Amino acid sequence: MFGLDKRDTTLLLIVTVLTMFAPFILNPFPTDSGLAQFNAGYPDLMQRFVIFGIFAIGFNILFGLTGYLSFGHAAFLGVGSYSAVWMFKLLSMNVIPAILLSVIIAGLFALVIGYVSLRRSGIYFSILTLAFAQMSFSLAYSVLTPVTNGETGLQLALDDPRILGASATADGSIPVTSLFGLEMRSTYSMAVGPWDFQFNVGYYLCALVLIAAFYVAIRIFRSPFGMMLRAVKSNQQRMNYTGLNSKPYTLAAFVISGMYAGLAGGLMASMDPLAGAERMQWTASGEVVLMTILGGAGTLIGPVLGAGFIKYFENIFSKINDNVLHGWFSFLPDGIEDFLVFVIHPFIGKGWHLTLGILFMLVVIYLPGGLVEGGQRVVGWLSRRKSAQSRQSETNPAE
Amino acid sequence: MDAFLLQILNGLDKGSAYALIALGLTLIFGTLGVVNFAHGALFMIGAFCAVTLQKLLSLSFEMVDPEKTDFLGNPLKVKTPYVEAWFGPEVGGTIIEWSVPFAILFAIPIMVAVGFIMERGLIKHFYKRPHADQILVTFGLAIVLQEVIKYFYGANPIPTPAPDALNGVANLGAIIGMDIIYPVWRIVYFFFACVIIAAVFAFLQFTTFGMVVRAGMADRETVGLLGINIDRRFTIMFGVAAAVAGLAGVMYTPINSPNYHMGMDFLVLSFVVVVVGGMGSLPGAVIAGFVLGILESFASMEWAISLIPGINQIIIYLVAIIILLVRPRGLMGRKGVMED
Numbered sequence: 001m002f003g004l005d006k007r008d009t010t011l012l013l014i015v016t017v018l019t020m021f022a023p024f025i026l027n028p029f030p031t032d033s034g035l036a037q038f039n040a041g042y043p044d045l046m047q048r049f050v051i052f053g054i055f056a057i058g059f060n061i062l063f064g065l066t067g068y069l070s071f072g073h074a075a076f077l078g079v080g081s082y083s084a085v086w087m088f089k090l091l092s093m094n095v096i097p098a099i100l101l102s103v104i105i106a107g108l109f110a111l112v113i114g115y116v117s118l119r120r121s122g123i124y125f126s127i128l129t130l131a132f133a134q135m136s137f138s139l140a141y142s143v144l145t146p147v148t149n150g151e152t153g154l155q156l157a158l159d160d161p162r163i164l165g166a167s168a169t170a171d172g173s174i175p176v177t178s179l180f181g182l183e184m185r186s187t188y189s190m191a192v193g194p195w196d197f198q199f200n201v202g203y204y205l206c207a208l209v210l211i212a213a214f215y216v217a218i219r220i221f222r223s224p225f226g227m228m229l230r231a232v233k234s235n236q237q238r239m240n241y242t243g244l245n246s247k248p249y250t251l252a253a254f255v256i257s258g259m260y261a262g263l264a265g266g267l268m269a270s271m272d273p274l275a276g277a278e279r280m281q282w283t284a285s286g287e288v289v290l291m292t293i294l295g296g297a298g299t300l301i302g303p304v305l306g307a308g309f310i311k312y313f314e315n316i317f318s319k320i321n322d323n324v325l326h327g328w329f330s331f332l333p334d335g336i337e338d339f340l341v342f343v344i345h346p347f348i349g350k351g352w353h354l355t356l357g358i359l360f361m362l363v364v365i366y367l368p369g370g371l372v373e374g375g376q377r378v379v380g381w382l383s384r385r386k387s388a389q390s391r392q393s394e395t396n397p398a399e
Numbered sequence: 400m401d402a403f404l405l406q407i408l409n410g411l412d413k414g415s416a417y418a419l420i421a422l423g424l425t426l427i428f429g430t431l432g433v434v435n436f437a438h439g440a441l442f443m444i445g446a447f448c449a450v451t452l453q454k455l456l457s458l459s460f461e462m463v464d465p466e467k468t469d470f471l472g473n474p475l476k477v478k479t480p481y482v483e484a485w486f487g488p489e490v491g492g493t494i495i496e497w498s499v500p501f502a503i504l505f506a507i508p509i510m511v512a513v514g515f516i517m518e519r520g521l522i523k524h525f526y527k528r529p530h531a532d533q534i535l536v537t538f539g540l541a542i543v544l545q546e547v548i549k550y551f552y553g554a555n556p557i558p559t560p561a562p563d564a565l566n567g568v569a570n571l572g573a574i575i576g577m578d579i580i581y582p583v584w585r586i587v588y589f590f591f592a593c594v595i596i597a598a599v600f601a602f603l604q605f606t607t608f609g610m611v612v613r614a615g616m617a618d619r620e621t622v623g624l625l626g627i628n629i630d631r632r633f634t635i636m637f638g639v640a641a642a643v644a645g646l647a648g649v650m651y652t653p654i655n656s657p658n659y660h661m662g663m664d665f666l667v668l669s670f671v672v673v674v675v676g677g678m679g680s681l682p683g684a685v686i687a688g689f690v691l692g693i694l695e696s697f698a699s700m701e702w703a704i705s706l707i708p709g710i711n712q713i714i715i716y717l718v719a720i721i722i723l724l725v726r727p728r729g730l731m732g733r734k735g736v737m738e739d
Contacts, residue, residue, distance in 0.1 A: 069531045123434055127674050128723055131716040143709030198404050346550050357542030364536040
């Protein structure tokens with residue numbers, strides 16, 4: 001289907017089903033049960049899953065295929081957000097032109113930065129991208145304040161021109177982002193018994209974009225172009241010896257992944273029309289690196305899994321507090337209960353980053369292929385055991 | 400002219416911090432070939448050694464003082480630090496006041512131990528892995544260390560003053576007939592940095608141990624074949640590098656109150672410094688540290704900002720980009736070391 005082989009079609013279908021039915025899948029617990037806090041099926045969080053999924057897919061096209069580790073990708077996300085908000089301010093509240101502009105601007109930005117940074121490889125490339133991102137971050141905070149509104153962040157205002165739309169709605173408030181009149185924030189909730197499923201327009205727009213982005217990524221992975229990028233990763237020197245200039249290929253990969261980041265930034269601004277410089281900080285770049293590695297760099301589904309995993313646990317872990325823990329362990333004797341809560345306390349709530357850091361180290365040390373490799377190992381281990389069992393039960397013919 | 404000299408001085412204290420951190424980074428890279436993203440965290444841990452010592456010294460007990468009363472006539476509770484009770488208020492008070500310089504002694508064993516544990520426990524396993532993996536795992540370690548400190552000390556900066564005697568300002572220009580008022584502690588910091596740098600260089604240059612380490616940096620395999628346990632010496636050098644970063648942090652506390660993310664802020668810049676100076680070149684790292692510190696402070700002068708707005712924010716990155724493109728091995732990098 002769509003020029004994909006059977007395996008990739010299955011993968012695409014899995015992603016489609018997961019994203020389309022996310023409001024159900026992420027909402028398995030009834031709202032009145034104690035486990036309702038593990039539900040992630042509300043619009044804001046689901047949007048974040050999908051947007052960061054797109055960001056990580058884009059990052060993976062660069063890092064997973066070419067092996068160039070960029071520490072400055074958040075800059076493209078930030079640039080995308082700013083251009084989208086400007087589009088809302090100047091043109092109209094329709095998200096289509098905003099997203100288009102953010103992709104284009106981020107692409108141009110990536111072209112310039114990539115052209116310079118890709119003259120070096122290895123750690124120098126990482127440091128160059130880091131330097132560029134920090135530069136953009138500092139500039140956005142200071143000199144570019146007329147464009148970025150400095151520390152406050154770029155926001156919509158009542159006196160924005162909005163040539164194709166209204167500056168203000170009839171009742172005098174700032175209009176909301178929409179797709180040809182379909183408001184991004186409008187949510188339909190469906191109550192089935194004790195469950196409450198929420199279907200958000202913005203989420204479904206993001207989900208459709210994610211599926212499209214995923215499809216494009218599959219095509220890139222399977223194309224001759226993707227093969228070339230993999231060759232760059234495995235041995236760039238040999239590529240050069242064969243008389244091939246690999247730079248246009250890596251630059252193209254860099255620009256594509258920058259455009260993905262810009263797309264994510266544009267979507268982020270479309271869901272919530274504000275943009276701040278902190279989105280460009282290098283810790284934000286580090287986050288997308290974490291997502292990609294955790295899920296599995298170089299695999300198709302890995303980055304999406306990683307993004308979902310990190311954003312889910314960020315949300316859930318930050319919400320758990322000591323009272324919740326006491327509730328869980330209440331069946332234990334008091335002393336043990338208090339001790340367990342005391343031990344777990346540093347890792348939950350505000351300590352989520354500690355858990356994340358430890359998890360990340362463990363993954364890099366023991367499982368460089370990320371969650372995907374972990375899954376494969378488990379499957380491999382199970383099937384090997386099964387085959388070993390079946391071999392035992394076989395009766396070998398006597399010689 | 401006054402302003403000019405003042406900017407150089409301003410650059411020197413930041414430059415000292417860059418130089419010290421970059422020196423440690425280069426030591427680790429030159430010996431072990433590892434890119435240590437957790438080096439900023441070591442700087443931060445050093446700073447928190449000073450905080451800890453100050454807290455320990457000011458541990459106090461409460462006592463009801465019958466002679467003093469509050470405005471209602473009730474006897475007043477007086478807090479007395481243990482140190483003052485043991486050594487008398489005079490000596491005890493001085494000890495507490497001088498806690499930051501004392502923290503140097505306190506920090507050295509801690510930092511060396513932290514360095515050993517880091518190298519033996521984690522980084523040892525990453526020699527054979529690609530640089531990207533080394534960056535990633537030390538980046539994860541930096542997050543963990545940072546969060547542990549945040550858990551114990553909170554997210555707010557903790558003011559750690561210098562001793563009163565060194566806390567004022569001095570008129571440095573008096574000697575040459577000019578008016579340059581400058582905080583004393585920053586001058587102390589600069590000289591401290593010079594002493595540390597000189598000590599590290601002397602250690603490498605004039606001791607047998609240092610000679611072996613230098614030989615190992617040049618050709619690890621041959622040194623190993625000569626029957627020298629080069630790994631152990633490199634581990635010790637990692638401890639030294641950690642101690643250098645930690646001491647830079649200890650002495651930096653009065654200049655900037657330490658908080659848990661100070662390491663990350665310095666790390667990015669120190670990496671840039673290492674790259675500008677040349678990967679694996681110790682003098683390069685030191686010189687680039689001071690040069691970039693001074694350049695940064697010149698760029699924040701008014702004429703520079705009016706010439707190119709925002710130049711003070713980006714000058715270091717700009718220099719790094721130009722250097723990397725024009726002379727990829729850095730100012731003093733050796734030919735063929737990490738040049739691609």
